[in-house]
Amino acid sequence: MSEVLLKNVSKIYEGNVVAVQDVNLEIKDKEFVVLVGPSGCGKSTTLRMVAGLEEITEGEISIDGTIVNNKPPKDRDIAMVFQNYALYPHMTVEENMAFGLKLRNYPPEEIKKRVNEAAEILGLKEYLQRKPKALSGGQRQRVAVGRSIVRKPKVFLFDEPLSNLDAKLRVQMRAELIKIHARLKVTTIYVTHDQTEAMTMGDKIVVMNNKLVQQVGNPIEVYRRPVNKFVAGFIGSPPMNFLECDVKEAGGGVILDLGDFQLKLPSDLAEKARPEIGKKCTFGVRPEDLYDPSMYNAQIDGNKVIANVEIVEHLGSEEFVYFTTANHPFVAKYDPSVIIHIGDTNKEVVFDMKNSHLFDIETEMALF
Template sequence: MASLSLQHINKTYPNGFEAVKDFNLEIEDKEFIIFVGPSGCGKSTTLRMIAGLEEISGGTLKIGDKVVNDVEPKDRDIAMVFQNYALYPHMTVYDNMAFGLKLRKVPKDQIDKMVKEAARILDLEKLLDRKPKALSGGQRQRVAMGRAIVREPKVFLMDEPLSNLDAKLRVQMRTEISKLHERLGATIIYVTHDQTEAMTLGTRIVVMKDGIVQQVDTPQNLYNAPKNLFVAGFIGSPQMNMMDAVCHVKGSEVELVVGGTTIALPASKRKPLIDGGYDGKTVVMGIRPEHVYDDEARIQAFPGSVIEGKITVYELLGAEVYLYFDTEGFPMTARVNPRTTARTGDVVKFSLDLEKIHVFDKETEQVIT
C-alpha cells in the first residue's frame, strides 16, 4: 500500500519564511498527483518534505499507515527523479541503473534481472553499454527514471523531470511517463509549473499559490469549475477571459453590465447572485475563449449574450484561430473556426455561451456561480 497522508503540513525555513501553510491531502494508492503553481509557491518544498530531504516544521506525514516525519529518506520506500538527472558520467547506462542496487548488496543475478526489466520498460535495451555523454537528453532522462524504477519504490517523486528537455521531447516523454504510470502501478507525485503537463498527466492536481493549496481536483473539474480567480486564470491556455461587471438584480432576472454592454444571465446562473446579495456590486465575469463565438446565427438568436470588439491580433494555428480583441477596455480572446472571415482591425460582434460563464466575488476572489 502506497497511500500518503499530509495533515496540516507546514514549512517555515530557518530565516522565518513560511513556504508551505497548512497543506492537507490524502493520496490514494496508484494515484498520479501533480503539484502545480507559479515559481516559489512551495511545490518543491512540499515534495522535498515528503522525500525527507527537508524537515517538516508542523503537521503529520504518513506513508501507508506509518508516520514518517522523522524517518530517514532511505527508509521511506520512495524514489526521487529530479530535473538535473545527474548520471555518473564514467559509468555505462547499465551501471548507472545498477549502482543503487549494488550499494544495497542485492545479489548480482537479481540486479541483472531488475536492470534489464527497467531497460525493457523504458526502451533502453540497446543503450545499456553506452556512457551518458553518448545519449540524447531524452535518453538520459529515461536512464534517470530507470535508476528510480529498479529500486521498486512504492512512491515516485518527480521534480520537474522534463524541464531540461526541448519542447518536442517533452511531449514525447510526457506520453512515456503516462504509460510508465500504468505499467508500474505505483503512486507518483509530480511537480511542474507547466499547466499542460499537469492537465495531461495527473489523475488529480493540487494547485498552489504562496504556500497555500488553492484547489485539489481532477483536471476536468479544475478546468470546468475553478474555485477561485487564481485557479481560473492559471489553468487553461489561452487564459480565461475576465472582466469586471456590475450585477443588477431585477426581480428574478440578473444582468451583468460591463461598461455599455449588458449581459442577461440565464436562469441557471442567477440564484447565487440573488441570494448572495450581489445587486449593485462589482463582480468578475469569466468566460473561456472557446465559449466566445463569432457565428451570425448565435448572435441573432441570443441578443443578450452579445459583446463587440475590435480585433487587435488574428492568430491562425491550423485547426483553430485565436482572435484577440478589446471589449469595454478588457482584453479578450475568442477561439474560433479557421473559416472565420474576421481579421485584424475589424470590429466584430461575438456571442458568449452564457451557460459557461463563471462569476467571481471581486473581494474574496472565490467563485459565486
C-alpha cells in the same frame, strides 16, 4: 498499498520564511497526483518533505499508515527524479541504473533482471553499454527514470523532470511517463509549473499558490469549476478573460453590466448571482466559450457583443482572436474556418453565458 497522507504540514525556514503552509493532502494507492503552481509557491518543498530531504516544521506525513516525520530518506522506500538528474558520466547506462541496487547489496542476478526489465520498459535495451555522453537528452532522462524504476519503490516523486527537454521531447516523455505509470501502477507525486502537464498527466491535480493549496480535484473539475480567480486564471490557455462588472436586476432576471455592454445570466446562474445585485464582481469567461455567429449553435445560451479585432493568431488547428470594445479587451479561441482579420470592426461575438464564471471582487472566491 502505498498511500501518502499529509496532515497540516508546514515548512518554515530560518528567519520565519514560510515555504509551505498547512497542506492537507490524501494521495491514494496507485494514484498519479500532480502538484502545480507558479515558481516559488512551495511545490518542491512539499515534495522534499515527503522524500525526507527537508525537515517538517509542523504537521505529519505518513506513508502506508506509518508516520515518517523522523525517518531518514533511505528508510522511506521512495524514489525521486529531479530536473537536474546527474548521471555518473564514467558509468554505462547499465551501471548507472544498477548503482543504487549495488549500494543496497542486492544479488547480482536480481540487479541484472531489474535493470533489463527497466531497460525494456524505457526502450533502452540497445543503449545499456553506452556512456551518458553518447545519449540524447531524452535518453538520459529515461536512464534517470530507470534508476528509480529498478528500486521498485512504494512511491515515485518527480520534481519538474521534463523542464530541461525541448518542447517536442517534453510532449513525448509526458506520454511515456503516463504509459509507465499505467504499467507499473506505482503511487506518484509529480511537480510541475506547467498547467498542460498537470492537465494531461494527473488523475488528480493539486493547484498551489503562495504557499497554500488552492484546489484539489480531477483535471476536468478544476478546469470547469475553479474555486477562485487564481485557479481559473492559472489553468487553461490562453487564460480565462476577467472583466469587472456591476451585477444588476433587469426584468426579473440578472444582468452583468460591463459599462459598454450588458450580458444576461441564464436563470440558474442568475439565482446564484442574485445576492450580489448592487455590487461589483469579476466576470470570467474562457476564450473557448466565445463564438463567431457563424459557429453559433442554438444550444449555446448566447449573448452578442460588438467588438473590434486587434490581433489574430493562426495556429492551424485553432485561432486566437484578440478583441476590444470601448472599455474591455478579451481573447476568443475560434475554429480556424472562421474568417476574421486584424482591423475588422463591429464584429459580433457570442458569449456562451452558461459556461461563464463570477468571482467576488475582494475575496476572489468563485460564486459560480
